[in-house]
Amino acid sequence: MAASRRRRSGGTGADEALVDSLVQVTFSVVAVLSRVATRHELSLTQMRLLGILRDHTPKMSSLARHLGLERSTLSGLVDRAEARGLLLRCPGGGDGRSVEVLITREGAALAELGYGEVVRALAPLVRDLRGGERQLLLGIAERMLRGREP
Amino acid sequence: MAASRRRRSGGTGADEALVDSLVQVTFSVVAVLSRVATRHELSLTQMRLLGILRDHTPKMSSLARHLGLERSTLSGLVDRAEARGLLLRCPGGGDGRSVEVLITREGAALAELGYGEVVRALAPLVRDLRGGERQLLLGIAERMLRGREP
DNA sequence: TATTGTTATACTCTATAACTATA
DNA sequence: TATAGTTATAGAGTATAACAATA
Numbered sequence: 001m002a003a004s005r006r007r008r009s010g011g012t013g014a015d016e017a018l019v020d021s022l023v024q025v026t027f028s029v030v031a032v033l034s035r036v037a038t039r040h041e042l043s044l045t046q047m048r049l050l051g052i053l054r055d056h057t058p059k060m061s062s063l064a065r066h067l068g069l070e071r072s073t074l075s076g077l078v079d080r081a082e083a084r085g086l087l088l089r090c091p092g093g094g095d096g097r098s099v100e101v102l103i104t105r106e107g108a109a110l111a112e113l114g115y116g117e118v119v120r121a122l123a124p125l126v127r128d129l130r131g132g133e134r135q136l137l138l139g140i141a142e143r144m145l146r147g148r149e150p
Numbered sequence: 151m152a153a154s155r156r157r158r159s160g161g162t163g164a165d166e167a168l169v170d171s172l173v174q175v176t177f178s179v180v181a182v183l184s185r186v187a188t189r190h191e192l193s194l195t196q197m198r199l200l201g202i203l204r205d206h207t208p209k210m211s212s213l214a215r216h217l218g219l220e221r222s223t224l225s226g227l228v229d230r231a232e233a234r235g236l237l238l239r240c241p242g243g244g245d246g247r248s249v250e251v252l253i254t255r256e257g258a259a260l261a262e263l264g265y266g267e268v269v270r271a272l273a274p275l276v277r278d279l280r281g282g283e284r285q286l287l288l289g290i291a292e293r294m295l296r297g298r299e300p
Numbered sequence: 301t302a303t304t305g306t307t308a309t310a311c312t313c314t315a316t317a318a319c320t321a322t323a
Numbered sequence: 324t325a326t327a328g329t330t331a332t333a334g335a336g337t338a339t340a341a342c343a344a345t346a
Contacts, residue, residue, distance in 0.1 A: 018288065122173075134164065
């Protein structure tokens with residue numbers, strides 16, 4: 001099926017085959033992540049948000065930028081997570097306008113739990129790769145990510 | 151940052167590093183796909199729907215299963231796409247209850263356009279991989295996908 | 301004036317539950 | 324009874340536009 005598409009699009013067949021695979025893998029991984037998130041009554045975005053807050057204490061605007069969302073959208077997300085006790089807003093440093101977002105102990109515990117589940121859920125996808133393949137996949141991922149977000 | 155998480159989770163470090171990369175790449179690809187979809191006033195799900203309909207004429211229930219959605223959710227998605235003239239519902243074969251979904255010429259044109267844009271957007275992520283790495287990535291993707299959806 | 305964040309509004313996406321029609 | 328699909332409802336996610344407070 002991808003073959004017929006490849007022909008119709010008339011691009012570089014090799015790139016297209018690779019892109020097809022990349023997209024398929026992407027949807028598989030998204031499905032796994034969503035399943036884990038749903039199990040804890042989180043959306044994928046909320047889980048990602050908690051994942052960021054595990055290691056950072058960003059301001060609202062920077063958080064919105066990282067997630068690729070409008071500030072107004074983030075306000076709602078943070079509202080709901082705050083109402084659940086997963087994070088806190090607090091006044092941010094020198095600038096009287098800005099707000100910092102901190103994960104709570106409960107939020108951190110949930111993030112930790114979810115992360116472990118994601119690893120366990122995805123590990124089978126990755127488990128039968130041999131050592132050399134793992135190294136190569138890591139390298140490829142790193143190079144693919146390096147090109148982005150300059 | 152991934153390193154500290156790895157230590158806290160106490161699992162197999164090697165798997166976790168690989169999973170971290172996989173998740174990061176996943177979000178990058180989702181961002182690219184979403185950007186393309188938005189450009190054509192489609193959601194990611196709608197674009198995926200059109201992608202399936204390029205090569206298939208499924209019934210509603212099978213479509214819902216493929217997308218991992220409830221039938222009621224799919225009804226709404228198909229409603230909106232049908233209102234835009236991107237697809238058609240028609241009575242499905244022998245079973246008087248079932249409904250087949252067909253892409254229209256306009257829908258197919260949009261799917262084709264979007265697919266080309268996705269390929270062009272993702273190709274740079276993939277372009278500097280050498281021949282052997284491409285083969286390996288394809289093989290890995292295939293193996294990763296084979297495990298799923300039996 | 302420009303920036304940070306929130307609020308108001310409107311729409312899409314999503315699931316659950318109840319329903320209709322067919323099997 | 325069971326299945327295919329829709330409708331009703333409710334809530335979350337999202338963006339745009341208008342706003343307040345601060346810079």
